[in-house]
Amino acid sequence: MKITDVRAIQPVGENSPADWRTSLGQILVAIDTDSGITGYGVGGGGLAGMHVVKTVLRDLLLGRNPEEISQLWDEMYQATLAFGRKGIAVMALSGVDLALWDLRGKHEQQPLVSLLGGKPGKKIPTYRTVWDPQELQTISGHAGYKLHLGKVAAPGQRELMISAIEQARSLIGPDPLLMVDAWMKWDVESTIAISQEIASSRIEWIEEPLSPDDLAGYRLLKEQSAVPIAGGEHEFTSAAFGQLIEEQLHSVLQPDVCWCGGLTELIKIYTMANKAGLRVCPHRGCEIWALHAIAALDPDPLAETGRPWMTWVAGQPEVKEGTIELSDRPGFGLLFDEQNLFLVN
Numbered sequence: 011m012k013i014t015d016v017r018a019i020q021p022v023g024e025n026s027p028a029d030w031r032t033s034l035g036q037i038l039v040a041i042d043t044d045s046g047i048t049g050y051g052v053g054g055g056g057l058a059g060m061h062v063v064k065t066v067l068r069d070l071l072l073g074r075n076p077e078e079i080s081q082l083w084d085e086m087y088q089a090t091l092a093f094g095r096k097g098i099a100v101m102a103l104s105g106v107d108l109a110l111w112d113l114r115g116k117h118e119q120q121p122l123v124s125l126l127g128g129k130p131g132k133k134i135p136t137y138r139t140v141w142d143p144q145e146l147q148t149i150s151g152h153a154g155y156k157l158h159l160g161k162v163a164a165p166g167q168r169e170l171m172i173s174a175i176e177q178a179r180s181l182i183g184p185d186p187l188l189m190v191d192a193w194m195k196w197d198v199e200s201t202i203a204i205s206q207e208i209a210s211s212r213i214e215w216i217e218e219p220l221s222p223d224d225l226a227g228y229r230l231l232k233e234q235s236a237v238p239i240a241g242g243e244h245e246f247t248s249a250a251f252g253q254l255i256e257e258q259l260h261s262v263l264q265p266d267v268c269w270c271g272g273l274t275e276l277i278k279i280y281t282m283a284n285k286a287g288l289r290v291c292p293h294r295g296c297e298i299w300a301l302h303a304i305a306a307l308d309p310d311p312l313a314e315t316g317r318p319w320m321t322w323v324a325g326q327p328e329v330k331e332g333t334i335e336l337s338d339r340p341g342f343g344l345l346f347d348e349q350n351l352f353l354v355n
């Protein structure tokens with residue numbers, strides 16, 4: 011089997027981000043082969059990510075055997091090393107890697123969960139992310155809920171945050187998990203203080219209180235936070251996660267498979283974290299790209315609900331009564347309306 015073309019588009023759906031300047035400007039990568047099979051993956055970086063795919067990665071992949079995923083990953087990483095390593099180039103590479111995995115599953119006529127040693131059909135518990143505690147009045151059935159404080163996490167809004175967290179706990183009741191996402195807007199001092207104030211609300215984790223580059227700060231939080239720390243949503247490659255795991259800087263690791271280097275890297279992260287006894291809870295885990303790894307590799311699976319703009323990825327399983335399960339369709343098991351998708355770009 012040989013790769014005959016590599017295509018990338020940024021599909022537009024209802025609620026799509028306006029352009030590439032958010033981490034969520036997702037791109038669809040399609041890899042065609044001479045056997046007639048096409049693999050699909052989603053990466054990040056929007057138009058900038060598409061440019062990396064079309065001008066660097068495509069040239070490297072044409073004529074190559076798509077089954078040599080690990081070798082191709084290393085070559086793509088090397089080809090983007092001078093301007094890549096983290097950020098847009100690795101987000102683009104992630105989409106290509108996922109498309110190669112989709113091809114492998116389709117070629118072997120197996121769902122990826124089976125190739126990774128698991129089985130389709132297992133019910134995976136989910137947690138729902140909300141941006142306003144009021145949303146929790148009308149949602150139920152999930153194993154947990156995460157209050158995203160991105161809009162109010164600025165300095166000076168501490169009382170507002172604390173009361174929102176307390177309100178969230180009272181709305182969901184005593185049993186479900188409750189998490190808090192600070193979206194890189196706190197510092198060490200405020201995280202320690204807030205963790206002490208919210209510990210009585212039984213918070214499962216505080217997510218990304220600091221910049222992912224502030225490893226010194228995370229070393230302090232590891233010792234002094236009253237609530238476990240989660241992170242990794244904005245980290246890239248298994249090498250970087252290897253350091254987080256080795257130093258146990260996060261109790262919960264949250265790689266985003268569409269950004270961190272694809273399934274190739276997520277598998278390595280799971281292997282390292284499982285060995286170290288740390289939890290992996292992939293960002294947007296209910297979206298299909300991470301769900302196969304969660305179902306096959308996670309000893310304590312918990313999938314975060316997906317984002318509403320990914321409506322163009324047809325065939326994704328839906329959350330039902332708080333759980334989600336994979337079909338037995340080959341590869342990622344998706345159904346693309348290719349003609350419509352590629353005509354609009």
Ligand SMILES: [Mg+2]
Nearest residue numbers: 191217218243
């Ligand atoms: Mg987050």
